[in-house]
Amino acid sequence: MTTKYNLVKETIKSWIVEGKVAPHQKIMSENELVEHFSVSRHTVRQAIGELVNEGWLYREQGRGTFCAYREHLRRKHTDKMIGIVTTYISDYIFPSIIRGAESFLSSKGYSIILASTNNQIEEEKNCLQTLLGKNIDGLIIEPTRSAMYNSNLDYYLQLEANQIPYVMINATYPQLQPPSLTMDDELGGYIATKHLIDSGHKQIVGLFKTDDLQGVNRMKGFVRAHREHQLPITPSTIISFNTEEKEWKPQQELRELLSAKGSRPTGIVCYNDQIAISLLDVTRELKLRVPEDISMVGYDDSLLAEASEVKLTSIKHPQTIMGEEAAKMLLDIIEGKADRQTLPPVVYKPELVIRKSTQRV
Amino acid sequence: MTTKYNLVKETIKSWIVEGKVAPHQKIMSENELVEHFSVSRHTVRQAIGELVNEGWLYREQGRGTFCAYREHLRRKHTDKMIGIVTTYISDYIFPSIIRGAESFLSSKGYSIILASTNNQIEEEKNCLQTLLGKNIDGLIIEPTRSAMYNSNLDYYLQLEANQIPYVMINATYPQLQPPSLTMDDELGGYIATKHLIDSGHKQIVGLFKTDDLQGVNRMKGFVRAHREHQLPITPSTIISFNTEEKEWKPQQELRELLSAKGSRPTGIVCYNDQIAISLLDVTRELKLRVPEDISMVGYDDSLLAEASEVKLTSIKHPQTIMGEEAAKMLLDIIEGKADRQTLPPVVYKPELVIRKSTQRV
DNA sequence: TACGCCATTTTGTACGTACAAGTTCAAATA
DNA sequence: TATTTGAACTTGTACGTACAAAATGGCGTA
Known part of the structure; x- marks a missing residue:
């Protein structure tokens, strides 16, 4: 999937999603893109062609290529959709966390868009890009490789610029200081x-x-x-x-x-x-x-x-409880009941459950 | 308007409209078309590319180019979203099924909207109503209480009226005869x-x-x-x-x-x-x-x-495999590679796994 | 000032080549 | 007999070239 034209395509799309080009603003000409990416014009045209088809751009012969005006970028009406991005979907404790969020959100009339990163930074980027292209009301995110440098911080800043609230669970990226729910x-x-x-x-x-x-x-x-x-x-x-x-x-x-x-x-x-x-x-x-x-x-x-x-x-x-309270916190922010700046992080106290795998020496 | 690639495009389209090629029938290969029209392969690919985009044809690498089955009017703008409705989300085998569908769909650039019915007809109704209000491309559904009378059949008919394809897993509502993947x-x-x-x-x-x-x-x-x-x-x-x-x-x-x-x-x-x-x-x-x-x-x-x-x-x-193949089948329908009328139901053969809970008397 | 002309820039059409990657099917091999 | 290998064919990606057609803006002229 990592072809040259795809790289060009995704890069240009990221310019739009990140707001580096505004609607109706001209982007680089084909020749400039050829220079910029060091690929042939054919490849550039293939990338742009697909973006035109998908509605991200439009072209005018003799004038240039422009960023399309995307109706859903101006977020007037809400689709009542919440994105959930976790490292895994079906393994381990994640189904329980998701269930907690799902049951609460659906009781409030929200739908859930699921995405998983498989703990790959690259996939996290894809998830965020996709979700930024949709009209979502908020995000619950479990960070990917939170102990390592994360190159997707721009996307999180973009979320804030687009006024899309998000909360983080299990861990947070220390640079962002978002509302969060974690364990000690x-x-x-x-x-x-x-x-x-x-x-x-x-x-x-x-x-x-x-x-x-x-x-x-x-x-x-x-x-x-x-x-x-x-x-x-x-x-x-x-x-x-x-x-x-x-x-x-x-x-x-x-x-x-x-x-x-x-x-x-x-x-x-x-x-x-x-x-x-x-x-x-x-x-x-x-x-x-x-x-x-x-x-x-x-x-x-x-x-x-x-x-x-x-x-x-x-x-x-906490699993299900964490999912539910994350959803609750997010809705509070969306509805203006809480302010993401002042919301204190939730930290769950760990508890030991003694079973059969330990004994005195 | 009378460019070469347009001539090729219109000619091929006329073959389809006039019934010279039936749905799912292979058309001439690109090289044959180059011969036939005396144009370059580039021109042929441009013509075919547009026809694929408009839903007249689909291509399969290594196999050829085929006439699409098109009952779809090709909605204006697709959000590349697939809805998944199951009875439960986080319990039992459902996470595995969902993972199978998720990994395949996200590799094809689709997002997933999740909803669960908790095996309540009333909640299934809510799910369908919500999803009908969104611009989704298709649905994977696990029926709720499939052995009982289902009062939501109207919503399924509504889906068909809106040309939203769906496939059912685990069971089907016998009245609907949708494309399905079930066990025997x-x-x-x-x-x-x-x-x-x-x-x-x-x-x-x-x-x-x-x-x-x-x-x-x-x-x-x-x-x-x-x-x-x-x-x-x-x-x-x-x-x-x-x-x-x-x-x-x-x-x-x-x-x-x-x-x-x-x-x-x-x-x-x-x-x-x-x-x-x-x-x-x-x-x-x-x-x-x-x-x-x-x-x-x-x-x-x-x-x-x-x-x-x-x-x-x-x-x-089959769990993950069922999820993946359900997603594959749904995309085939969406892309016109298959049609819901003639698609044979997939039935998985059960297999006994003998462990420790049974023995001879 | 207003108009037409033209060089420049930009996208559109069209040709070519080469190799990669997936499918199919028949021949060769175990 | 069942499996593997490989040739042949198909679409996919990527490079190159050339010229056409549309828009733009500067320049000279009426």
């Missing part, structure tokens, strides 16, 4: 780790995904718990990974760690339940019993935690 | 029951939700399996319930049945995995072990089946 992940990581320490564990390994803020914060809590209890943190104590690696790296590193000679860790703190479940395969393979030989704490208290072979001790995530 | 639930119920019969079970109880066609068909299969194996069907052999009762009635009736004096059933066929899981609580309560004391077959092969205490023998449901 630092405290969650602390509680999970402290639970193991209080149960007598001295060698605990933590596995965290560090390309989003949730993982980074959970790791911070993990470190603080160690500090406060005078437990050392060795290089092998923390295994970090990113989205691409989540299917193999934690498993592989843990396997190496547990099969190494010397003293073996007796406790594991996991980034989330999904990782914890996948690590159960590793412990089974190494003939280590959970929790007799090794204790394990998950995070999010998802369905998986209760449905797995060994029911997981985990940290509760 | 009768066969599924038969296979589930036969599996128990073949394992030596003689007293089998079936629990079915009978306000949707899936449940009714699964029950039919259950009955046929009994007939074909000369097993009697007593009043207590089948427990039926509807959506409102699903939280308590199957559990309560099974509890009564199992605690009654006399011979106890040794096998249970469930409407779906959700019910099966909830019945595990009943058997545990009555101190009956699964599968040692009683075998149990679920349906849909959901995540639950593999994640539960006792891993469930179940019937496979």
Whole structure:
């Protein structure tokens, strides 16, 4: 899908969406675009041709190419539509979050447009661009790779320029300071780790995904718990990974760690339940019993935690409630009941749910 | 106006209008057209490109260019939005179905509007009304209470009047005969029951939700399996319930049945995995072990089946594949590659997945 | 000042080439 | 027999060239 003419097309579309060109304003001539993109005129014409067909531009022979006046750019009447952008749609706790938002919004007569980024910055850009082209009243967004530099900030600023309110859940981009609903992940990581320490564990390994803020914060809590209890943190104590690696790296590193000679860790703190479940395969393979030989704490208290072979001790995530309250907050802003500048961030306190995957040493 | 590409375009259009090429029939290849009109390939592509845009033709890379089936007047402006109406959004297998549709549709540049009916006819009406008010290109619908009289048929006829194509999944309203993707639930119920019969079970109880066609068909299969194996069907052999009762009635009736004096059933066929899981609580309560004391077959092969205490023998449901193929079928209709009148229904064959919840008597 | 002319710029039409990518089907291979 | 390979054909992307047709604006002339 990443052809040259598509690149040209998307770039020009982004100029329109971001307001760099106003309706009826002339854009660069074909020859200038040829220069600008270093492609042939044929390619430029192909890109422009499609944009004309889709109603973004119109051409006049001899005069130039112009930005079309798009009826729905002037947002007079509302379609009562809310966009929801999450990293995933069908996996893990996301269906529950979406359900919370959906049930509230539909009870208020709003429709939901769904989009997912698969935790790819590039896809987040596509989502935002698409949604900016529609007449939506507001957005609920779960940030993509919130711990890394995000090149889509322009689109968020564009949302604000277009007076489209949005709230963020699970994490926020620190540069934006939008209204948000998050967990206190630092405290969650602390509680999970402290639970193991209080149960007598001295060698605990933590596995965290560090390309989003949730993982980074959970790791911070993990470190603080160690500090406060005078437990050392060795290089092998923390295994970090990113989205691409989540299917193999934690498993592989843990396997190496547990099969190494010397003293073996007796406790594991996991980034989330999904990782914890996948690590159960590793412990089974190494003939280590959970929790007799090794204790394990998950995070999010998802369905998986209760449905797995060994029911997981985990940290509760508000899920449906977060979705519902995010929707409520968004509608408050849309209806003028609240002001996005002064709205205090909602922070949910984590709670430990003790099940069968942890025990005293 | 009498340019070369216009001549080519009008000539090809006339072939269609005069019926020299039928819908879905391949027209000359680009090279043949180059020969035929003595023009360059560029000119041919320009002509065909416009005809594709106007909905007269469609192209398939590697196969050729085809005459579109066009009953559509090609609405002026498309927002590239597809509505998805399901009974539930976040529960059970629905996230997987939605993901399949979402990933395909978003790769084709479409957005998704989600709505759920919670299996309430009244809410289905609201959904359809809302969606009819938006400029959507098509709909994927999972019928609500498909086994009962549906008072929203008018809205579906309205969809057809507005030339908004739709496909149905999981079940169809028999009066409408829309393009559909369903499972052979009768066969599924038969296979589930036969599996128990073949394992030596003689007293089998079936629990079915009978306000949707899936449940009714699964029950039919259950009955046929009994007939074909000369097993009697007593009043207590089948427990039926509807959506409102699903939280308590199957559990309560099974509890009564199992605690009654006399011979106890040794096998249970469930409407779906959700019910099966909830019945595990009943058997545990009555101190009956699964599968040692009683075998149990679920349906849909959901995540639950593999994640539960006792891993469930179940019937496979296509889930993501069904979502994806429903989306594909819908786009084919929208683009004129297929027409709703002649499109054959897709019926998935059920498959038995044997796990730990069943064994020989 | 008003008008016509013309060079310049811009999009439109039309030709050409080359290679990539997907489909089909028959021949070769295991 | 079933599977793989590959040639042939189809549409897709991308480069190039040339000239036509429409709009614009500056210049000289009436």
